[in-house]
Amino acid sequence: MWKARLSELEFNERELAEVLETIDSEWITSGPRTEAFEKAFARFTGTREGVAVSNGTAALFLTLKALGVGPGDEVLVPSMTFVATAAAVIHCGAKPVLVDISTLENPTMCLDDASRKITARTKAILPVHYAGIPADMDGLSQLATTNRLHLIEDAAHAPGARFQGRACGSFGAAGCFSFFANKNITTGEGGMITTDDPALATKLRLLRSHGMTVSSWDRDKGRPAQYDVLEFGFNFRFDDIRAALGLAQLDKLELLNHQRAELVQRYNRKFSEAGLDVILPFASIPETKAPSYHIYPIVLATPEERDFVAERLKIEGIQTSIHYPPIHHFSAFKNTGDSVNLPFTEAFASRELTLPLYPSLSRSQVDQIVLTVQDALAAPHDRRTMSGLH
Ligand SMILES: Cc1ncc(COP(=O)(O)O)c(C=O)c1O
Numbered sequence: 001m002w003k004a005r006l007s008e009l010e011f012n013e014r015e016l017a018e019v020l021e022t023i024d025s026e027w028i029t030s031g032p033r034t035e036a037f038e039k040a041f042a043r044f045t046g047t048r049e050g051v052a053v054s055n056g057t058a059a060l061f062l063t064l065k066a067l068g069v070g071p072g073d074e075v076l077v078p079s080m081t082f083v084a085t086a087a088a089v090i091h092c093g094a095k096p097v098l099v100d101i102s103t104l105e106n107p108t109m110c111l112d113d114a115s116r117k118i119t120a121r122t123k124a125i126l127p128v129h130y131a132g133i134p135a136d137m138d139g140l141s142q143l144a145t146t147n148r149l150h151l152i153e154d155a156a157h158a159p160g161a162r163f164q165g166r167a168c169g170s171f172g173a174a175g176c177f178s179f180f181a182n183k184n185i186t187t188g189e190g191g192m193i194t195t196d197d198p199a200l201a202t203k204l205r206l207l208r209s210h211g212m213t214v215s216s217w218d219r220d221k222g223r224p225a226q227y228d229v230l231e232f233g234f235n236f237r238f239d240d241i242r243a244a245l246g247l248a249q250l251d252k253l254e255l256l257n258h259q260r261a262e263l264v265q266r267y268n269r270k271f272s273e274a275g276l277d278v279i280l281p282f283a284s285i286p287e288t289k290a291p292s293y294h295i296y297p298i299v300l301a302t303p304e305e306r307d308f309v310a311e312r313l314k315i316e317g318i319q320t321s322i323h324y325p326p327i328h329h330f331s332a333f334k335n336t337g338d339s340v341n342l343p344f345t346e347a348f349a350s351r352e353l354t355l356p357l358y359p360s361l362s363r364s365q366v367d368q369i370v371l372t373v374q375d376a377l378a379a380p381h382d383r384r385t386m387s388g389l390h
Contacts, residue, residue, distance in 0.1 A: 003317030004356040004365050007182040007295075010249075010256055018244035025240075030209075031217040033243035038192070040250055044160075045167045045175065047194040049201035052238035052246075053208055056156045056178025059191035060088035062236055063174045064124065066203045067150050069094050073123035077154075078109045079326040079345045081128040085154050086327045094123065098328055100342040101130075104299050105284045107348050108135035115143055124150035129158035129168050131323070132184070132292030133285060137163040137171045144172065152176065155194075157294035159184050160257045164288050169194045179242070184257060184292055185249035187242035207233040259359035260293035263366055267296055267355070270370040276377055277301045295323055296357040298373075303350040305377070310353055312376035318369055321354040 022033060034052050042050035053059050069075060071093035077085050079098040086096040100113040109127040125144050127135035135153075144151035151172025155161075158168035159177055169175025174197075179190035195201055209215060211233035214223055268283045279299035285291060300306040310320045326349045327333050328340045355369055 001317070002319045004319065004361065004369060005358075006319045006321055006354065006356050008358040008360060009181065009186065010252065010359050011245075014251075015245050015248045018248045019241055022240050022244040027217075027220070028241050029216060029239045030237045031220070031240045033240040033247065034238050037238075037243040037246040037250070040247060041177075041192050042194055044250060044253070045169045045194045047167075047170050047175070048196045049194065049198060051193040051195070051201055051204045051208065052243065053191045053193060053204075053236040054238060055189045056154075056176060056180065056191040057084040057088060058208075058234075058236040059176035059178070059193045060084060060126075060152070060154060061091055062204055062207055062234070063152055063176055063193055064088055064092045064094070066200055066207055067124065067152070067173060069123050069150070072121060074119060074121045075124045075126055076109075076114050076117055076122065077126045077327070078128050078130070079328045079340065079342050080107055080130060080324060080348060081154065081327065082156070082324055083327060083330065083332075084156075085126060085128055086333070089126070095121075096327070097122070098326075098333075098338075098340050098342060098345075101344045101348060102136070103344060104279050104348055104351075105281055106133070106136075107131070107281055107297070107344075107352075108133055109140065110344070111136055111139040111143065113342075114140065118143075118147055118149070122147065122149055124152055125172075126152045126154055128154040128156070129161055129292075131281065131297055132157045132161050132294035133281065134158065134161050134163035134168050134289045134291065137166075137168075138288075141171055156180075156183065158292045160253050161292035162290040165290075168292070170196070173197065173200065179246060179249075184260070184294055185246065185253050187238075187245040187249070190238055190242050190246065206230060208236045209233060210235060256359045257292050260357060261291075263357060263359075263361055263363070264293045264296060266363055266366050267357075267370065270367060271298070271373075274370060274374045276374060278373070293357065295321075296355045297323060297352050298355060299348060299351045300353060301351070306351050306353050308379075309373055309376045312379075313355075313369070313372055316372050318372060319356060322349070322352060323354045325349060 156178035
């Protein structure tokens with residue numbers, strides 16, 4: 001149906017072979033491949049430990065839990081994120097305090113707004129590397145240190161992204177990654193927590209599997225069958241079939257991110273050549289940031305223009321999305337009765353449009369997408385009604 005989808009899988013024979021080999025090995029749950037994937041991912045991110053979990057939401061929730069975030073605590077999160085970032089805080093019994101983005105060009109957590117929102121109850125800062133654009137980690141790290149707060153990175157969009165040469169996911173107490181199907185590398189569902197703190201990693205491993213002192217894989221390796229439960233935990237385990245996919249995907253990550261970068265440069269160039277009134281967040285990235293180019297957001301001049309362009313792209317078979325409807329617009333948040341004032345998030349959310357981006361998207365598809373946006377914006381204003389489209 002779509003001529004250009006928002007994202008596509010980058011799987012080939014390698015993923016297939018690794019999965020078949022895992023099934024042949026007759027060990028499909030958490031075992032040797034999960035351990036190998038954890039080690040490889042931690043090495044890639046430059047952290048001492050990697051703890052694989054069932055998804056990115058579990059990574060966030062478990063990290064907050066393991067760091068002792070609970071009732072009465074506040075956690076600073078951007079409103080411009082996927083709902084999971086705030087939900088993880090809520091499920092710990094704590095309160096997400098919503099922070100604005102810096103600007104429409106830099107849709108990551110605003111340092112000034114974050115500092116203003118720190119109270120005696122604040123326990124952690126949880127920035128998101130939106131679209132794979134590293135948040136301003138120098139200022140945010142400093143803010144966390146000065147106020148003795150945990151810094152946790154929501155790095156779901158940012159495997160391979162770097163800030164001042166250092167990998168996203170290696171700055172704070174922990175980095176939380178997602179391997180959902182649309183992510184830069186995917187295992188279908190899956191997540192990873194990276195940390196330099198071995199005690200935190202031990203606690204995360206314990207909580208991930210019911211607080212049990214011995215795992216099935218340990219028992220298979222000959223460890224005693226008896227176990228204790230040190231703390232009531234969860235089943236947030238990863239499995240070896242997904243680890244097989246993860247290992248194959250991780251090998252390609254740098255190449256895939258490089259291909260994404262090239263397509264983003266082409267998008268940026270074509271948009272500026274067209275001279276359109278659109279903001280391109282990826283066109284104003286400072287040299288200190290090396291993004292992972294997870295999605296390609298543009299910001300139109302008005303909400304009406306955004307909706308009109310999205311509709312025109314859809315008619316041409318080009319899939320788009322909105323990243324994101326902000327947390328504070330959801331009924332679940334409104335029901336908390338908290339009021340917020342987030343002017344940049346408001347403007348960004350009402351005017352943002354996400355265009356297709358994945359490594360195998362062709363250059364001519366990029367050109368065609370920009371041309372379609374250009375045509376839509378050239379339509380006379382009085383014809384910009386949905387009924388005028390047909
Ligand atoms: C910014 C952000 N945080 C957290 C998550 C949650 O990850 P998952 O879908 O793997 O639970 C996602 C993924 O969709 C995300 O985009």
